[in-house]
Amino acid sequence: MHTAALVSLATSVPPHTFLQKDVLAAAWDVFGSRFPDFERFASIFTNTGIVKRHGVKPFEWYLEPRGWPERTAAFLEGAEALFVEVAGKALANAGLAATDIDTVVTVCSTGIATPSLDARVARRIGFRSDVARVPVFGLGCAGGASGLSIASRLAQARPGSNVLLVAVELCSLALRHDELTKANIVAVSLFGDGAAAVILRAGDGGATRIEQCGEHLWPDTTDVMGWSVDPQGFGVILRRTIPEFVAQNLKPALLQILGRMQLSLDDIDQFICHPGGAKVIQALETTLKLDQGTLEHERQVIADYGNMSSPTVLFILERARARGLPPRSLLTALGPGFTASCVSLRHAA
Known part of the structure; x- marks a missing residue:
C-alpha cells in the first residue's frame, strides 16, 4: 500500500509580537491587586523558556475584558487570515495551485466557526467546489500530530490526490480577566498564536x-x-x-x-x-x-x-x-x- 509523503510544509504567525517581559508586567497590572497568590505564581513567566510570542490582536486589546462576541469576531478574522497565508505558503512551496487540492483537513480547538474555516476561506484561496473538507475540533495540543495522522490516511486512501492539512490556533483569545486561578495564569504565561500547513500525497515517492x-x-x-x-x-x-x-x-x-x-x-x-x-x-x-x-x-x-x-x-x-x-x-x-x-x-x- 502506498504511504503518504510530505510534499511541503509551511508555518505562519500573526503580526503582533509580545515580549514575555512585557506580558509579565501587564499580568501584574491585571491580576496583581486582585489575586493574592499572583506573586507566588509570577515566577512561571520566567520558567517557561519563552522569550516572545505572537497574537492576532495588538497588545492593548488583551488588557480589557472581552466576552464571547468580541472573542469570536477576533477569532474569525484572525484565523481566516492565518489560514489563507499559511495555506498559500504551502501551495507555493509545493508548486501547486489551490485547484490541485482534493482534500482539506482543518485542525483548530481555540474558536468555533460554523461554517468551518475551510469553507469561509474557500473563495479567497481558490479551492475547487468539489474539494472534500474535514474540520477537526477538540484535539488541542495533540492536534498537529493527530491531524497529520488523519491527513496521511486520507492521502493513502486516494493515491495521487493532494491533501492539505491546516492547523491554526489563536490561544491568546482565551485570556480571561475574571478567572483568578493558577490555570489561567499558566495559560497567560504560555500560549501564543500560530498556524502550520502540510501538503501530503501518496503514490509518487517523496523524501x-x-x-x-x-x-x-x-x-x-x-x-x-x-x-x-x-x-x-x-x-x-x-x-x-x-x-x-x-x-x-x-x-x-x-x-x-x-x-x-x-x-x-x-x-x-x-x-x-x-x-x-x-x-x-x-x-x-x-x-x-x-x-x-x-x-x-x-x-x-x-x-x-x-x-x-x-x-x-x-x-x-x-x-x-x-x-x-x-x-x-x-x-x-x-x-x-x-x-x-x-x-x-x-x-x-
Missing part, C-alpha cells in the same frame, strides 16, 4: 514519508487539560501537573504504540515533540532517556513562539527538516483526552 501512526488515550483523565465554557468564553482547564504526568506515564504509552508499529525506542533516531513548556521538555528528555539539551528545536520554538497548541509540533518538524532528518523520526504530541498522538516518519536522504 519524507508517513510510516505509521498511533494514539494512546488514558482513562479517566478528561480533567487534565481542556476548556470550560461559560458566558465569557473558553476557560482553560489544567487540573494536574503535566510534567509529572509525562514523566510517569508517557514512556509506557509510547512502548505500547511502538509495539503495535513493530518498533522499539531503539529504532527511533530522533524525537520531534510538542513542547508544553520548559518543564515538559525536561520531562520528555528524562522519560525518553535523552541527553539534556537533545530537544533543541523544541526549546527554540517555545522560546520564539510560546505554546501555540496544535501547530507547534509542526513548527518543530519544519526546523528538523531544515537541519536534516535521520532515517526514522517519531513525532509526538499530548493533548486533551488525555491523549498521546504519534507519527513515525521515514526519511530518505
Whole structure:
C-alpha cells in the first residue's frame, strides 16, 4: 500500500509580537491587586523558556475584558487570515495551485466557526467546489500530530490526490480577566498564536514519508487539560501537573504504540515533540532517556513562539527538516483526552 509523503510544509504567525517581559508586567497590572497568590505564581513567566510570542490582536486589546462576541469576531478574522497565508505558503512551496487540492483537513480547538474555516476561506484561496473538507475540533495540543495522522490516511486512501492539512490556533483569545486561578495564569504565561500547513500525497515517492501512526488515550483523565465554557468564553482547564504526568506515564504509552508499529525506542533516531513548556521538555528528555539539551528545536520554538497548541509540533518538524532528518523520526504530541498522538516518519536522504 502506498504511504503518504510530505510534499511541503509551511508555518505562519500573526503580526503582533509580545515580549514575555512585557506580558509579565501587564499580568501584574491585571491580576496583581486582585489575586493574592499572583506573586507566588509570577515566577512561571520566567520558567517557561519563552522569550516572545505572537497574537492576532495588538497588545492593548488583551488588557480589557472581552466576552464571547468580541472573542469570536477576533477569532474569525484572525484565523481566516492565518489560514489563507499559511495555506498559500504551502501551495507555493509545493508548486501547486489551490485547484490541485482534493482534500482539506482543518485542525483548530481555540474558536468555533460554523461554517468551518475551510469553507469561509474557500473563495479567497481558490479551492475547487468539489474539494472534500474535514474540520477537526477538540484535539488541542495533540492536534498537529493527530491531524497529520488523519491527513496521511486520507492521502493513502486516494493515491495521487493532494491533501492539505491546516492547523491554526489563536490561544491568546482565551485570556480571561475574571478567572483568578493558577490555570489561567499558566495559560497567560504560555500560549501564543500560530498556524502550520502540510501538503501530503501518496503514490509518487517523496523524501519524507508517513510510516505509521498511533494514539494512546488514558482513562479517566478528561480533567487534565481542556476548556470550560461559560458566558465569557473558553476557560482553560489544567487540573494536574503535566510534567509529572509525562514523566510517569508517557514512556509506557509510547512502548505500547511502538509495539503495535513493530518498533522499539531503539529504532527511533530522533524525537520531534510538542513542547508544553520548559518543564515538559525536561520531562520528555528524562522519560525518553535523552541527553539534556537533545530537544533543541523544541526549546527554540517555545522560546520564539510560546505554546501555540496544535501547530507547534509542526513548527518543530519544519526546523528538523531544515537541519536534516535521520532515517526514522517519531513525532509526538499530548493533548486533551488525555491523549498521546504519534507519527513515525521515514526519511530518505
